[in-house]
Amino acid sequence: MNLFADIRALVLSDIVAMSKASIIPNGLATNNVTVEPPRDAAHGDMSTNAAMVLAKPTGMKPREIAEALAERLLKDPRIISAEVAGPGFLNLRLSPVVWQGLIAAILGAGTAFGRSNIGQGIKVNIEFVSANPTGPLHVGHTRGAVFGDALASLLDFAGYVVTREYYINDGGAQVDVLARSVYLRYLEAHGQHVAFPDGTYPGDYLIDVGEALKAKVGKLYVGKGEDVWLNDIRSFATDAMMKLIKADLAALGVKMDKFFSEKSLYNTGLIEAALENLRGRGLIYEGVLEPPKGKKPDDWEPRKQTLFRSIEHGDDVDRPVMKSDGSWTYFAPDIAYHYDKVQRGYDLLIDIFGADHGGYVKRMKAAVSALSGGKVPLEIKLTQLVKLFKNGEPFKMSKRSGTFVTLRDVVDQVGSGVTRFHMLTRKNDAQLDFDFDKVLEQSRENPVFYVQYALARVSSVIDKAIEAGVLVDNKTLSESNLSLLINEEELALAVKLAEWPRLVETAARANEPHRIAFYLYDLAGTFHSLWNKGNELPELRFLQDDLVTSQAKIALARACAVVITAGLGILGVEAVKELR
Numbered sequence: 001m002n003l004f005a006d007i008r009a010l011v012l013s014d015i016v017a018m019s020k021a022s023i024i025p026n027g028l029a030t031n032n033v034t035v036e037p038p039r040d041a042a043h044g045d046m047s048t049n050a051a052m053v054l055a056k057p058t059g060m061k062p063r064e065i066a067e068a069l070a071e072r073l074l075k076d077p078r079i080i081s082a083e084v085a086g087p088g089f090l091n092l093r094l095s096p097v098v099w100q101g102l103i104a105a106i107l108g109a110g111t112a113f114g115r116s117n118i119g120q121g122i123k124v125n126i127e128f129v130s131a132n133p134t135g136p137l138h139v140g141h142t143r144g145a146v147f148g149d150a151l152a153s154l155l156d157f158a159g160y161v162v163t164r165e166y167y168i169n170d171g172g173a174q175v176d177v178l179a180r181s182v183y184l185r186y187l188e189a190h191g192q193h194v195a196f197p198d199g200t201y202p203g204d205y206l207i208d209v210g211e212a213l214k215a216k217v218g219k220l221y222v223g224k225g226e227d228v229w230l231n232d233i234r235s236f237a238t239d240a241m242m243k244l245i246k247a248d249l250a251a252l253g254v255k256m257d258k259f260f261s262e263k264s265l266y267n268t269g270l271i272e273a274a275l276e277n278l279r280g281r282g283l284i285y286e287g288v289l290e291p292p293k294g295k296k297p298d299d300w301e302p303r304k305q306t307l308f309r310s311i312e313h314g315d316d317v318d319r320p321v322m323k324s325d326g327s328w329t330y331f332a333p334d335i336a337y338h339y340d341k342v343q344r345g346y347d348l349l350i351d352i353f354g355a356d357h358g359g360y361v362k363r364m365k366a367a368v369s370a371l372s373g374g375k376v377p378l379e380i381k382l383t384q385l386v387k388l389f390k391n392g393e394p395f396k397m398s399k400r401s402g403t404f405v406t407l408r409d410v411v412d413q414v415g416s417g418v419t420r421f422h423m424l425t426r427k428n429d430a431q432l433d434f435d436f437d438k439v440l441e442q443s444r445e446n447p448v449f450y451v452q453y454a455l456a457r458v459s460s461v462i463d464k465a466i467e468a469g470v471l472v473d474n475k476t477l478s479e480s481n482l483s484l485l486i487n488e489e490e491l492a493l494a495v496k497l498a499e500w501p502r503l504v505e506t507a508a509r510a511n512e513p514h515r516i517a518f519y520l521y522d523l524a525g526t527f528h529s530l531w532n533k534g535n536e537l538p539e540l541r542f543l544q545d546d547l548v549t550s551q552a553k554i555a556l557a558r559a560c561a562v563v564i565t566a567g568l569g570i571l572g573v574e575a576v577k578e579l580r
Contacts, residue, residue, distance in 0.1 A: 001102065001105040001106075001113070001501065002116075002501035002502060003046075003094075003098065003501075003504075004035050004036065004046065004239070004498070004501070005499045005501070005502070006034040006037075007035045007046055007048075007078070007079075007092065007094075008033065008034070008048070010051055010073065010076055010079075011033060011035060011048050011050050011069070011073070012030055012033065013566075014069055014072040014073055015028070015030060015033070015050065015054070015069070015084060016449075017072060018068060018069065018072065021457060023068050024054060024058045024060070024068075025038050025058055025064065028039055028054055028058070029057070030050075030053070030054075032049075032053050033048065033049065033053050033054075034048065034049050035047070035048045035092075036048075036502070037485060038091055038398050039381055039498055039526060041495070041554075042155070043083075043085060043091045044081070044083065044091035044092050045092060045093050045094045045498075046091075046092045046094070046148050046323060047089055047090065047091050048069075048089070048090045048092070049089060050069060050070075050090065051064075051065035051066035051067070051069060051084075051089070051090060051544050052067070052088050052089065052438070053087040053095060055088065056358065059372065061088075062087050062088025063084055063087070063102050064086040065088065066088045066089070066090045067084055069082075069090060070083070070084060070090055071301040073090075073092065073554070077095065077097075078094055078095055078097075078098050079092055079093070079094060079095070080093050080094065080095050081093040081142060081513075083459045089318075090197075095492060096483075096485070096486055099482070099485070099494035099498070100482035100483055101484055102483075102492075102494055102497060102559075103478075103482055103485065103494060103497075103555050103556055103559045104478040104479075104482060106497060106559040106562055106563065107474040107477050107478035107558060107559055107562065108209060108215045108474070108475075108478050110474060110562060111562055111565055111566040111569060112566075113500070113562060113563065113566065114157070114500045114503075114504045114506055114563065114566060115157055115158075115159070115500065115504075116157070116158045116159050116289065116508070117158075117159040118158050118159055118505050118508065118509070119155060119158045119159030119160030119161070119508070120159060121159065121160070121161055122159075122160050122161065122347045122348060123160075123161045123163075123345060123346045123347045123348070124155055124160045124161065124162050124163070124346065124347065124348045124349075124350060125162075125163045125165055125341050125344070125346040125348070125349050125350070126148055126151060126152050126162060126163065126164055126165065126350045126352070127149025127165045127166070127167055127341075127349075127350070127351050127352065128144050128147070128149070128153075128164070128165075128166070128351075128352035129141055129144055129145045129148065129166055129245075129249070129254075129256075129352075130166055130167040130168075130169065130516050131169075131213065132169045132172075132174050132180070133168055133170055133175065133238050133243065133245065134174055134175070134177070134178045134201055134240040134241060135201055135203055135205060135206075135241065135244075136203075136205055136245070136248055136406045136408060137242055137245055137248045137249070137406060137407040137408075138219040138404040138405060138406055138407065139386050139388060139404070139405045139406070139407065139409075139410055139434070140354055140385065140386060140570060141234060141373050141407060142385075142386070142407045142410055142411075142419065142423065143383045143384075143386050143423050143428075143432065144256070144352050144353075144383045145249060145252055145254050145407070145437050146252065146254075146420045146423040146424060146572070147352060147381070147383055147423065147428045147513065148164070148252070148254075148352045149164065149252075149254045149572055150420070150513035150516070150570060150571050150572055151350070151352075151381075151511055151513050152164050153208055153513075153569070153570045153571075153572060154504070154507055154508050154513045154516065154570050155508055157504060157506035157513075157570055158504055158505060160348075163257045163346070164254075164255070164257045164258070164384065165213060165257065165258045165259075166258070166259045166260070167260050167337060168238075168242065168259055168261045168262060168263075168264065169262050170177075170238050170261055170262050170263045171261075171262035171265065171333060172262070172330070172397045173268055175234050175237070175238055176230065176234060176359045177199060177200060177201065177239050178234070178237045178241065179203070179229075179230055179233040179234040180200060180226075180230075181196065181200040181201040181206055181237075182206055182210055182213060182233055182236070182237040182240075183211050183221065183229060183233055184196060184200065184210070185206045185209060185210025185211075185213075186213045186214055186221065186222075186233075187209055187210075187222065187297050188207075188210055189207075189210045189211045189213070189214040189290075190214060190219065190222055191332075197540075201549045205244065206230070206278065208239060209236075209240045209241075212240065213236055216236070221233070222304045224259040225329055244374065245500070248406070248407045250482060251407070251408060251416060252407060252414050252419065252420070253420065253572045253574075254572075257400075259508065260337065260340070262337070262555070265333045265336045265337060265340075266333070268339065269471050270336045270339075271328060271333055271335075271336040271372070273333065273337050273339070274332075274336040274339035274340075274371065275306075275321060275335065275336075276306060277339060277371060278335070278371065279486070281373075282309075282310070283307060283308060283309040283312065284306060284307070284321070284329075285306075285309065286304055286305070286306060286307070287304065287305065287318070288302045288303065288305070288306045289305065289307070289317065289318065289320065290317070295356050296442070303324040304324060304555055305320040305322060305323060305324055306321050306322035307319065307320055307321065308320075308331075308335070308366075308367070308370075309370075310362070310363050310366035310367065310370075311366075312366075312370075313365070313366035313367075313369040314362060314365060314366050314369065315362045315365075315366040316362060318449035319331055319363050319366075319385050321335065321559070322330075327428045329387065331363060331367075334364065334367070335367045335371070338364065338367055338368050338371060338378070339371045340377050342368065342371050342372045342502075346376065346461065347376065348374060348376065348377055348379070349368060349377070349378045349379070350379045350380075350381065350511065351364065351378065351379070351380045351381070352380075352381045352382075352383060352428075353380060353381070353382055353383070353560070354382070354383055355382050355383065355384045355385060355429075357380055357382070358417065361382075362498075364380060364408050365378050365380065368435060372390055377510060380481060380529055381428055381429070381511060382429050383428045383429070383430065384428070384429055384430055384431045384432065385430070385431055385432075385546045386423075386431075386432045386433075386434050387431065387433045387434065388405055388434050388435075388436070389433065389434070389435040389436065389437075390435070390436040390437065391437065392397075392437075395436065410434070413436055414439050414440060416429065416572075416573075417448065417568075417572075417573040417574050417576075418439050418440070418448050419439075420571055420572050420573050421448035421517060421568075421571060421573050422434060422439050422447070422448060424513055424516070424517040424571055425514065425517055425518075426514060427512065427532060428512075430512070432513055444525075444528075447517065447520075447521045448573070450521060450524050450525070450528075451520045451523075451524045451564060451568070452576040452577070453522075453524070453528075454524040454527045454528060454560065454564060455460070455564055455565070455575055455577050456563075456574060456576060456577045457527070457528075457531055457557075458527075458557045458558065458560060458561040459561070459577040460558055461542045461543060461554060462554065462557075462558065464543060465543060465550065465554055468543075470550055470551065470554070471551070472551070472554055474558065476551070477551055477554060477555035477558055479552070480548065480551035480552050480555050481548050482552050482555060483552075484548070484552040484553075485552055485555075485556055487539070487540060488539055489529070489530045489533050490530065490540070490553070490556055492526060492529075492530070493526050493527060493530050493556060493560060494556065496522065496523050496526045497523070497559055497560060499519065499565055500519070500523075500553065500563050500566075500567075503515060503516070504515055504516075511545065512521055513570065513571065516567050516570050516571055517571060519567065520564055520567045520571075523563065523564060524564065527557075527560050542554055542556075542557050
């Protein structure tokens with residue numbers, strides 16, 4: 001039940017009727033006609049821009065169109081007022097019967113209320129985190145993990161078929177460095193004193209890996225050269241790090257559907273097949289690139305390379321895929337990986353990168369455009385940095401990692417739910433401040449507490465009602481006498497609940513799960529306002545002296561809890577208090 005979509009359909013129907021009555025011309029484009037919440041709730045329940053959209057193509061004044069449209073809309077029993085405002089916006093008020101019916105619909109659907117089919121089963125691959133398997137996840141990965149997982153849940157809620165995927169970067173030089181670092185911990189486990197050269201990984205998290213390697217192979221690699229142990233330890237260490245990373249993700253409540261190994265692209269013909277696809281499209285050639293940014297560094301020399309014509313697909317420059325010595329560039333396996341995604345039949349690809357990968361966006365979008373013949377879009381979302389604070393000071397160090405704050409540092413201190421919610425209180429491409437003290441405050445200034453407190457209050461009402469022998473299951477409440485919900489404050493909460501299905505679709509189309517967090521905060525605020533007014537006015541309290549009135553008011557509270565629970569589910573935040 002999407003009331004905004006229903007009223008928009010009514011507006012469009014009346015526009016057609018107006019054209020048939022020769023009030024306006026036939027065949028007008030109405031794609032940009034919207035019905036949405038007014039900026040000021042005092043102006044009405046909904047607002048439409050229809051008259052503004054139709055004014056130019058009809059040559060009529062917006063107010064003239066709005067007045068004619070208002071006259072028709074008022075014939076529908078759902079509309080009790082239609083007022084023209086400003087240059088021609090039309091503000092609508094709906095009958096209390098509509099909002100009462102909405103409460104019944106929410107309770108009837110449960111947490112499925114607001115689900116949408118706008119995705120129409122479109123297959124989406126969302127690749128996120130994809131951290132190098134060289135250590136535990138840090139706080140920057142945390143934000144990308146939360147954003148990616150919440151986006152996946154949001155798109156699923158909106159009718160898309162979503163795959164969560166992690167790309168394991170286990171084919172580059174960094175895993176050789178990992179192997180050498182583990183070897184040092186292995187020697188240390190055998191009682192040797194070791195020093196970690198610059199460029200290795202000195203974190204304490206590798207101590208257990210070195211001990212585990214010792215338990216597996218004993219003294220087999222002690223005193224031996226890299227030619228003996230590098231490949232074996234590389235695989236052993238990568239497996240150990242991925243086990244650690246998966247445990248970190250699980251602590252955050254993230255479960256991937258697929259892990260794809262970069263190493264699987266090498267010596268298997270997959271890179272060659274991807275580039276052959278591009279070659280067949282005339283997009284691979286041998287050439288010499290210009291100096292970087294139009295300048296010629298002292299050590300620069302022109303070298304013939306194998307290049308991808310990425311300019312033809314929107315990039316700024318063509319990109320090398322093979323070096324002059326015949327080895328692959330970093331870009332080549334990334335092309336092959338995305339070619340594999342295209343071949344798997346996805347309709348849409350979404351990659352979530354850290355802000356430091358902004359320079360990689362155009363080349364990857366160009367590659368996917370070329371590989372799919374322009375049929376599979378690639379959306380790339382960048383997540384900005386997270387600044388951590390504690391006791392008013394920047395929080396920087398983790399003994400476990402040696403150099404950075406880990407995901408576990410954050411989750412262990414404040415919990416998974418708090419971490420996830422706060423990571424979504426800003427848009428993904430805006431910098432985020434994460435204050436360990438503030439995120440645990442029990443105040444309105446702490447969004448996650450404010451939202452969870454609304455659920456706790458509803459739960460307390462439910463518990464008291466059950467103790468009094470009142471039936472409060474969804475079915476019973478949905479069939480209660482909801483016509484008793486007539487107070488302005490109660491209807492304001494119902495109006496806010498009506499925004500949920502529309503908000504889901506808007507957030508899904510924009511790939512912006514932070515909108516869910518914002519909405520839940522606003523919804524909680526509307527609920528708390530009603531609760532506080534009930535402290536002053538007994539008639540607004542959820543528990544009344546008579547059973548019938550109590551059930552109607554509890555139905556409203558429970559509907560609010562249902563929507564909050566659904567929203568928290570999308571964000572991956574467990575409701576602090578389950579309703580009985």
